[in-house]
Amino acid sequence: MDLRALLNPDGRPVLQPPAFPAADSRRDAHALRLEEAHGTTVIAVKYRGGVINVGDRRATANFAVMYDRAEKVLPIDDYTLLAISGSYARAMEVVRYLRHAFKYFERSQLQPMSLDGKLSELARVIAAGLPAALQGIGGFIPILTTYDRQAGEGRIFFYDGMGARFESTEFGAAGSGSLQIRGVFDYIVKTRRPFHEMDREEALREALLLLDIAADLDAATGGWSKVLPLAKTISEEGIGDVPDDELRSLVAEIDRMNQRGL
Amino acid sequence: MGYTPFDFNEADRHRRDHVEDRLREGSPVVGISFDSGLLLLTVRRSQRKVFEIYDRLIYAGIGSQADIEAVRVGSIDVAHREGYERSPDDVTAQRLVGFALSPSLKRLFGDQFNAPPVIRALFGELGPRPEDDAFYVLNYDGEFEQHTGFAVLAGVPEAEDRMALWLVGVGPETTREQALDRALKAWAVGAMESRRRRMSAGDEEIDPLLDIEEGEQMAGFLREELKTGVVEAGILDRHTTRESRFRLLAGADLEPLLREYR
Numbered sequence: 344m345d346l347r348a349l350l351n352p353d354g355r356p357v358l359q360p361p362a363f364p365a366a367d368s369r370r371d372a373h374a375l376r377l378e379e380a381h382g383t384t385v386i387a388v389k390y391r392g393g394v395i396n397v398g399d400r401r402a403t404a405n406f407a408v409m410y411d412r413a414e415k416v417l418p419i420d421d422y423t424l425l426a427i428s429g430s431y432a433r434a435m436e437v438v439r440y441l442r443h444a445f446k447y448f449e450r451s452q453l454q455p456m457s458l459d460g461k462l463s464e465l466a467r468v469i470a471a472g473l474p475a476a477l478q479g480i481g482g483f484i485p486i487l488t489t490y491d492r493q494a495g496e497g498r499i500f501f502y503d504g505m506g507a508r509f510e511s512t513e514f515g516a517a518g519s520g521s522l523q524i525r526g527v528f529d530y531i532v533k534t535r536r537p538f539h540e541m542d543r544e545e546a547l548r549e550a551l552l553l554l555d556i557a558a559d560l561d562a563a564t565g566g567w568s569k570v571l572p573l574a575k576t577i578s579e580e581g582i583g584d585v586p587d588d589e590l591r592s593l594v595a596e597i598d599r600m601n602q603r604g605l
Numbered sequence: 606m607g608y609t610p611f612d613f614n615e616a617d618r619h620r621r622d623h624v625e626d627r628l629r630e631g632s633p634v635v636g637i638s639f640d641s642g643l644l645l646l647t648v649r650r651s652q653r654k655v656f657e658i659y660d661r662l663i664y665a666g667i668g669s670q671a672d673i674e675a676v677r678v679g680s681i682d683v684a685h686r687e688g689y690e691r692s693p694d695d696v697t698a699q700r701l702v703g704f705a706l707s708p709s710l711k712r713l714f715g716d717q718f719n720a721p722p723v724i725r726a727l728f729g730e731l732g733p734r735p736e737d738d739a740f741y742v743l744n745y746d747g748e749f750e751q752h753t754g755f756a757v758l759a760g761v762p763e764a765e766d767r768m769a770l771w772l773v774g775v776g777p778e779t780t781r782e783q784a785l786d787r788a789l790k791a792w793a794v795g796a797m798e799s800r801r802r803r804m805s806a807g808d809e810e811i812d813p814l815l816d817i818e819e820g821e822q823m824a825g826f827l828r829e830e831l832k833t834g835v836v837e838a839g840i841l842d843r844h845t846t847r848e849s850r851f852r853l854l855a856g857a858d859l860e861p862l863l864r865e866y867r
Contacts, residue, residue, distance in 0.1 A: 344712065344713055344716050344719055345675075346675045346676065346679045346709055346710070346713060346722070347675065347678065347679050347682065349708075349709035349712060349713065350679045350682065350683055350705050350706070350709050351682065351683075351686075355686065357682045357685050357686050357689075358685060358686070358689055418848050419848075420848050420849070421847050421848045421849055439689065440689070442848075443685050443688060443689040446685070446849075447681065447685045450656075450657050450658065450659075450681050450685075451678055451681050451682075453653070453656075581847055582846075582847070582848070583846075584846075
C-alpha cells in the first residue's frame with residue numbers, strides 16, 4: 344500500500360487542462376458565438392527594468408457590453424502575467440489551470456518551472472481549444488510577459504490561435520483593438536525610442552495612449568470614463584500594480600490632449 | 606495457529622515501539638502564528654525540512670525521509686486537485702489532515718504486511734487574522750490534534766511538553782522577530798530535552814516541570830548546535846502582494862537572530 348494511492352483511490356489526475364468541447368452543430372456554434380463574452384484590448388510594452396501591461400476593462404458579448412470591470416491582466420506566479428483577449432470563459436479557466444500547473448510544479452519539484460516549460464504549457468492549452476475555436480467559439484489569444492532574472496530584463500511572448508509562440512523584442516498587443524494600433528507601436532519605436540530604453544513613466548504613458556487610440560478606433564474596446572484601465576508591471580521585485588493616483592493623472596493628461604481636439 | 610487479540614496488541618505495540626524509537630532522533634520543529642504571518646522553524650543538518658503545500662498551507666515533518674516526502678507529495682496532490690476542481694478557499698488543513706491524511710496513515714500503520722510509516726508532521730494554516738491561524742500535528746498512526754497560537758513537534762513527548770511550556774504567551778501581537786527568537790529558543794529546549802531523554806534511555810524519572818536551564822546553558826547549546834546545523838525558517842506572509850505567500854527566510858533575514866550565537 345502506498346500513501347499516494349490511498350489519498351487518491353480513483354486515480355484521478357491532479358490537474359487536467361480545461362476541456363472545451365466544440366459545439367455539435369453549426370447552429371449551436373452560431374448561438375454560442377452570440378452569447379460568448381469576449382475580452383477586448385490588452386497591450387504589453389517593455390521599459391527599462393521590466394514590462395508594463397495595460398488593458399481596458401470591457402468584456403463584450405456580440406454587440407452588448409457584458410461587463411465593464413473585467414480583469415484581463417492576471418498574475419500566474421510571482422514573475423508571470425497573462426494578458427488575455429478573446430473568449431473570457433476559456434481564458435479564465437486557462438488562467439486557473441496555469442496558476443495551479445506552475446505552482447504545482449514548483450511546490451512538488453522544489454524548483455520553479457523553466458520559462459520554456461511555462462511557454463510550452465500555454466501553447467498546449469491554446470492548441471487544445473482549436474476545434475472549438477475553428478467554430479468561432481472559445482478562441483482566445485494571450486500575451487505572456489515575464490521578468491527574466493538572469494538576463495535582468497522583461498520579456499514578452501505572444502501566440503497565434505494554434506499555439507505558435509513568438510517572442511517580441513519591444514511590445515505586444517492582442518484583442519479586437521490590437522490591429523488598429525499595430526503600426527503605432529512601430530512609429531513610436533522608430534521616431535521616439537525603443538520601449539526598453541524608456542523609463543517606467545514614459546512607457547506607461549505611451550501604453551495608455553495606445554490603449555486610448557484602440558478605444559477610439561475599435562467599437563468594442565472600452566474607454567476609461569467610468570473605470571480606470573488596468574495597469575500592472577513586472578520588474579526585479581516581481582509584479583506590481585500601478586497606483587491609482589498615478590494612473591488617474593496620466594489618464595487625465597491624455598483626456599486633456601483629446602479635449603484640445605488632438 | 607489462530608490470530609488472537611493478544612497477537613494484535615503485541616504487533617501493534619511492536620510497531621509503535623519501532624516507530625517511536627526512530628522518531629526520537631528527530632530535530633524538533635516549532636510553529637508560531639504571529640501578527641504578520643505564520644512560521645515553522647527547525648535546525649537541520651542535511652535535507653530541507655520546511656515546505657510549502659498550498660497557498661496558505663505549510664508543512665514540516667520528522668521521521669523517515671521517504672515518509673516525510675510521501676506525505677509532502679501526497680498533500681500537495683490533494684491540495685492542488687481540490688483547489689483546481691473547486692476553489693483555493695476550500696483547501697484547508699482541517700480537510701487535508703482530517704479527511705485525507707489521517708485515515709490513510711491509519712490504514713498504512715495497521716497494514717501488517719508493510720513497514721509502518723515513520724513520521725510525525727506539523728501543518729500550519731494561515732488565516733486572514735492571527736486568530737484564524739491553525740496548526741495540526743499528525744501522528745504516524747493517523748491520530749491528530751489541532752492547536753492555535755503555536756504548535757510543536759519533537760521525537761519524545763516530554764520534549765514537546767517542555768517546548769509548549771516555553772511558548773505559552775505567544776499571541777496575535779507577537780512580531781516576526783519575537784516569533785523567530787521564541788521559536789529558536791523553544792527548539793533548543795526541545796533538542797536539549799530530546800537528547801537528555803535519549804541518554805537516560807527513558808528509564809529514570811525526570812520531573813517534567815524541572816526548571817529549564819535558561820540563559821547561558823541554552824546559549825551555549827545553540828552556539829554548539831549552530832556550528833554544524835542550519836536554522837531553517839519558512840513563513841507564510843499574511844499581508845504580501847506577491848502571488849506566493851510562502852518563503853524560506855534567507856541569510857539576511859536570520860542574521861539578527863543568529864548573531865548572538867556565533
